[in-house]
Each structure stands twice: as C-alpha cells, then as structure tokens.
Amino acid sequence: MKPPPFAYHRPADVDTAAQMLAALGDGAKVLAGGQSLVPLMNFRLAAPEHLVDVNHLGLDDVSMDDGEMVVGATVRQARLLSDPDIGAVHPLVADAAGWIAHAVIRNRGTVVGSLAHGDPAAELPAVLAVLGGSVDAVAWRDGRLATRRVPAAELFLGPLDTSLAVDELAVTARFPVLPARTGWAVEELARRHGDYALAGVILTVTVDGSGAPVGGRAAFLSCAPTPAVLDLTPALGDGAGPEAVYDLVAAALDPTDDIHATAAYRRHLAATLAGRGVALAAVRARESAEVPA
C-alpha cells in the first residue's frame, strides 16, 4: 500500500508553518507522528495534496505552567511512559499512555496529534476531557500569529472531527494535574492487547479527609462520537457502591451498535469498567492522601 501523491513541506519555525497552512487551505494536512494520518492515506481514505511536517519547529518540550502539564506538539506518546518526571507529576497521563496501541506506534505517535485527530476510541482525548484540559492552537491571520486556547469540551465535535480550523496548528496540550486527595483509574477492554477498546473509561475520584468519596468524573472511550464525560458524584454518596456507579453510567450512556459490539454490550461493559475503576481510584485517592482505607 502506498499513499496518493502529495507535496511535502518542511517549515523550520512556527510562523512559517502557520503561513503555509493559511496559504494551502483545505488541501493541506499537518504531519506530526503520522500514525493515524499515514495509514488513512495508504488506505486511500484521505488524499491531502500537501503535508506540512511540524517535526522541526522545536515543539518537543514538556513543562509545568499554572498547575497544568504542558506538552508540546511533537512530544511522542512513548515519553509519557518513559519520563519519570511525567509519571511523578501526572500518573494518570502516564497510566493512560500505556494503553495506547503498541510500543512502536507510541514511539512515533504524538500526544497533540492524537488530540487533533479526535478519535473517540483513543485514550488521550478522553484524558483531556476528563481532566478539563485544553489545546493551544495558532493560525496566521491578519498578517500575524494568532493564538487561541480551546477547552476540551469545545474541541471534540464528532468522530475524527475537531473544532480546529484548517489553517490552525495545535502547538501544545494542557493537562491539569490531579487535585489533592484524588485518585484515578484507566480501565479498558479490547479483544487483543493494543486493539481499539470495545469500551474504556478514564476516571478520577476525590475523597474527603476521612477517605469517603466526595466527587468523581469519567470520560468514556468508544461509547459516543466524542469522549463522553459523566459526573459520577451522584453515585458516590453515602452507601452507594459499584452498583450505583453501574446504574448511573448505564442510564447515561447511549452507545450505538457496530460490527464490533452491540450497543447493549458496550453499555454493560462501560458501566462494569466504571464500577471497577471507581473502586481502584478511591484506593489511590486514599493512598495519596494517606487517609485510612
């Protein structure tokens, strides 16, 4: 398999890249890790006339800013797993990265690229959604570089569809770190390791000083056209257990049938995984706060 013909552009700075995207319009796609775009081209499902390679713009930093972990456009997914500083600052992100496809894909695939691709079966969009993170995008408009911050809730519009305009380049993703006394869980089920999840959930649970859960939030993979975010708090009150979480999730999600699974099965699976994840996240929350189990 090979892609249809295209023109390759390799800008050396962000301004030039943004100018190219503005000039090329609809016919251009941004090339970062290429782990989604290139297979789509090889399958002839996408046929951009121009590829703008953003691998040489110096956007490979991970830094902290105002309680958020800021990840540059060409930071590889593999780094989320291998960098001990990232694991210490944001264990949820590191955990989720381990569920992304396979090692060779993570070696090349980028964090921001996955967000810009907007696949509802992917882990990183759900991570950004559950944390209430955002993406910074730039565009060359009116003769200068314009920047805007797009919150996760406004970023994902549908399957492989985001609110990024054709001339916009996502340059950083911002992942808020977990608040105090907050634990997380990543639960997925796939037929084979590394396959797209039939359903999955990335969630957080916050406990009070006595270790009782007081809040929770989940984002589901493969259950809706975009990462489906639910507030789990109503199911975490006094006396509520995994059954309450199951019922809340099963009632709130509205997945559809496809060739991989029926809607009913997906709903059951997502609710089951959420119940399991809440228990794990609560344990982690208590550990992080050193409150009694």
Next chain:
Amino acid sequence: MSERSDLADLLTPPGAVVTVGAPIFDEALAAQGVPTVAVDWKPPPAGAAATVAAVAADPRLADANRAAVERMAAVRPRLVDVRQASELVGIARRQLLHAGPPIGWHEASGPLRGAIVGACLYEGWAETQGDAEKLAAAGGIELSPCHHHGAAGPMAGVVSPSMPMWVLDDGAGRTSYSTLNEGLGKVLRYGAFGKEITERLLWMELVLGPCLAAALRRHGPVDVASLIASMVAMGDEGHNRNRAGTSLLVRALAPDMVRTIESGQRRAEDVAEVLAFVDSNDHFLLNVVMAAGKLVADAGAGVPGSSVVVTMARNGTEFGIRVSGTGDRWFTAPAEVPDGLYLGGYGPSDANPDIGDSAITETIGLGGFAMAGAPAIVQLVGGEVDDARTWTELMYQLTVSEHPMWTLPALGFRGVPFGIDALSVVRTGVAPIINTGMAGRVAGTGQVGAGLVRPPLACFTAAVDALAREAEAP
C-alpha cells in the same frame, strides 16, 4: 410450544455461564462483568489417559468398587482391651514398628529417627542418643510398617514391645491395634525423646494402660462406629479434632474406672491421674479412631479390579498408598510438606515432610473429608470456615459412596465422603485433602504446627497404572 420458548430463552440474558478448565475463559468473562461458575477441571496427567481409559473400561470396576466400599461400611469396630504390644503385633526384642510404607534408618527423616531414638531409650536398648543412633545405623533395630502388623501409628508411629496398645475387633475375628496417645508438643510420635518422654511412656505403660484395660474389661466392648457417628455430629472430624469423642469415651469408661478402685485393683490417685491426663489431651481418642480405620479400610482390600484406596500412610520421607485391587503393593512418591499454621516461633523451614498413619482417617471419610462437620478445625489447620465445607464437598468427587452412619448435620445429614477411588483422583487431578499435624524436621524437636496436605498424585497414577496392566477388556 413450551419447549420452543425454553430453547429460545437459553440465549436470552440473564443466563448463567459455566466455565470449565483453563482459567482464561473465566478471567475473560469476569473482566467483562459476566457472572460465572468456574469448574476447576484438568485433563488427566500426561501419559495417564490410556491407563485411565483401560481401568475405566474394566467391566469389573463398578461392582468391585461397590463391593469394596460395602465391606468397609459394614465394619462395626469395637474397642475391647488394652494390652502390651509384644503380646499383640508380633514384635520381638529390637524390633520397632513405624508409620507409612517400609523404610530403613538411612532414609528416615528427623522425626522418625527421633522417635526411634526415644523408643530405644524407653526400652533400655541404649543409654544415650548417640548410642541409639549407632545401634539403628548399624542395623541393630529391625523396622517394619505398622500397617503390616494390623496396627496404625500417628506421626512417626513408632511402636516398641513394652508399649500398651488399644485392641479393637470387628466382632467377626479381625483385630487392630494402636498405641495410646501421649498428648501434644514434645512427644515421641513427633520425634521428641529424652527423660521427659521416657518418664511419660513409663507412666503410660505402668499406670495408664493397666487402668484403661481394667476399666474396659469391666465395661465390655465400646461400639466405636457409634462413637464416631456421635463425635462427627458434635463437631469432631476424628483426625485433628477429637474433643467430643475423647469426652464420650471417658464418660463411658469412668464408672468402671471408679469401680476398679473399690475392688482394690487400682489406687484412687492413679485413676485421678488418668482422668486428668485424658482431660489435658483432646487428641486422646485419635489412636482409637485410627485403629478403627484400620479394621474398616482393611475390609475393603483384596477385591480384584477395585480402584478403592485402602491405605494412605506416610513415613516422613515417602507417601504410600495401597489399593483394593492390587494386593499388598505400596505405591509411593516423595511426601509433601504440609501447609498450615505454626506453633510459637516455628515456620515453614522447620517442618518435616508429611508423616504418619493418621491419613487412615481420611481413607475412611473422616479428617479432611469430614471438615464440613468440624468448622472449628480451621483454627488449627488454617483457612476459613467456608473452606471446611468446600473441602468436604470437593472430596465427594473422589469417593465411591457416603458412609451410612457417619453423617454431617451441616450438610443435611449427608454421609461423609467414603471410599476414595484412585481412578477419580487421577481423572480429576484432585488429590485427597488431609488434616495433619506437622513434626519438626530436626530429630527431637516435637510438634511445630498443623495444617493441610495432599498426597502426591504420582502415588495414584502408579496405582492406576498397575490396575490397567491387570484390567480386563470390555
């Protein structure tokens, strides 16, 4: 039509999923939140399929097993006397009996060696540990299994000529024997020896034995089959828990013990000491149950074509079994170390491999097989109360029958699992469960704990192999 809707319902949730064998099936469903019933099943061990098939197809098998078990169930052991070993089990000077399959001094483990040393000191064959070891190592002590002499011995099972022994009969001419139980801790059967042990053995020979003998002879035979039925209903399993049974026996014998004082046969102080000794030892009845087991199990031996296990015994080095259809032949394999709870500061590295003839209790459906009726046993051998019931329920998979008299109230008065089928053990890969005491590895240590142990499956595959060679074609 109703059958039609029943069939349609089969595929409509909620259903029940039963998984069999490889855990991956169960794990995959559990990951998806599907309730399952997991059946722990393994195919027969590699190489055993052909022999299992040959024995299973032997047209004699079902009738032979039924006959063996019926003979066993029909035995009504009676406790009739206490007499000296030299009069009973055909041992002469410098001969000792021991537990388990045949073994020599050089293969013997620590506790068996310790008990041999203790017996030599008690009999006056040696003055010191060193002398006794030298004597035994030079072949100066002849060793023979209890099982070859109509006896069953707990732990090391060492019987020396001067020891008093219980005498049981079946009312039809067969007899069996077992020593008197010494108590727990630093005792001969756990491999301890020395002054304390020798003094106790002498007291048992001179006071305890004669006192029990006099009382028993006055009282007349005690129906041990009924005694076992009562104790099983009262929370004993007859191996590591004999608290109710011990009390019932003493209650029965006490009036005649008192009468021996009046008649001048015994001193009041001796009788009081005997009663206090029994009161201090909840295992006192164990040896009686084992001798009863010997009568019961031996009755099942010698039925051609039968795969019923009639002996399970360990000598501290090897586990050995005998099967009804293969005569006197032992099938042995290295004994396992029990898993359980330890006394004081002892741990797993202090424990000797499995030892003792007391697995005769499991051979007749008691001990580990009757744990469902003795939930308190888990405080001694480890585990949860539910485990006790689970073990008994699992053992029904291995047995041909259920005992008609020994019933478990906790299981709706179901009879204990009775008559282990060696073929079922090999076919399922489930080994019998045995409640056992643990002896210290080093001679002289004594008891270090109690726990659960399984016989090595190799004993059973070897027995099935032997049955297969003699199997009749269908």
